[in-house]
Amino acid sequence: EDQVTQSPEALRLQEGESSSLNCSYTVSGLRGLFWYRQDPGKGPEFLFTLYSAGEEKEKERLKATLTKKESFLHITAPKPEDSATYLCAVHPGGGADGLTFGKGTHLIIQP
Amino acid sequence: NAGVTQTPKFRVLKTGQSMTLLCAQDMNHEYMYWYRQDPGMGLRLIHYSVGEGTTAKGEVPDGYNVSRLKKQNFLLGLESAAPSQTSVYFCASSYSWGQPQHFGDGTRLSIL
Numbered sequence: 001e002d003q004v005t006q007s008p009e010a011l012r013l014q015e016g017e018s019s020s021l022n023c024s025y026t027v028s029g030l031r032g033l034f035w036y037r038q039d040p041g042k043g044p045e046f047l048f049t050l051y052s053a054g055e056e057k058e059k060e061r062l063k064a065t066l067t068k069k070e071s072f073l074h075i076t077a078p079k080p081e082d083s084a085t086y087l088c089a090v091h092p093g094g095g096a097d098g099l100t101f102g103k104g105t106h107l108i109i110q111p
Numbered sequence: 112n113a114g115v116t117q118t119p120k121f122r123v124l125k126t127g128q129s130m131t132l133l134c135a136q137d138m139n140h141e142y143m144y145w146y147r148q149d150p151g152m153g154l155r156l157i158h159y160s161v162g163e164g165t166t167a168k169g170e171v172p173d174g175y176n177v178s179r180l181k182k183q184n185f186l187l188g189l190e191s192a193a194p195s196q197t198s199v200y201f202c203a204s205s206y207s208w209g210q211p212q213h214f215g216d217g218t219r220l221s222i223l
Binding site: 031032034036041044045089091097098101102 | 213
């Protein structure tokens with residue numbers, strides 16, 4: 001069974017305090033790993049796709065990396081507007097075409 | 112540039128009532144999906160479609176039906192609503208297999 005586990009469940013940081021969110025996964029043939037941001041009352045907003053171990057993607061203060069068993073979302077010098085829930089999802093190699101999501105990390109950046 | 116639009120945004124139903132949730136996308140995407148999001152759980156796939164006229168079951172399809180009569184629209188139906196179907200429902204679309212999915216802002220559904 002495909003599984004995605006995100007940690008920590010919640011994280012509170014001071015503005016400018018860098019940290020990393022973890023996404024560990026077990027899937028039968030990874031076709032892609034996706035990171036999304038979700039604000040309260042909104043749908044998930046696409047951030048990154050990673051397809052192979054060693055791949056890295058960056059966008060502003062965010063950097064996503066991928067290994068064979070996990071992915072990290074590194075947040076450098078975060079600002080209050082980075083506060084959101086960050087979701088990790090995998091596209092398995094077989095079975096249904098949809099994504100398998102983790103439960104998310106709720107990130108709060110305090111000014 | 113609307114992207115994925117879901118209607119209605121909120122709805123309250125009584126047990127046993129029926130309703131249809133509408134999803135429309137203007138990105139000419141082939142693939143469309145319906146998910147539900149419950150507290151303490153990740154998004155779970157209900158049904159999906161890989162093209163006009165096609166549908167397939169996801170992880171939690173029981174109690175739901177779908178139709179994709181037009182490429183841009185994907186309908187989710189509840190024939191006899193149950194309290195366990197109280198949830199936030201998200202529609203998504205993608206250009207093709209394995210490509211990023213783009214989500215609407217959800218329909219918040221309460222079944223009393």
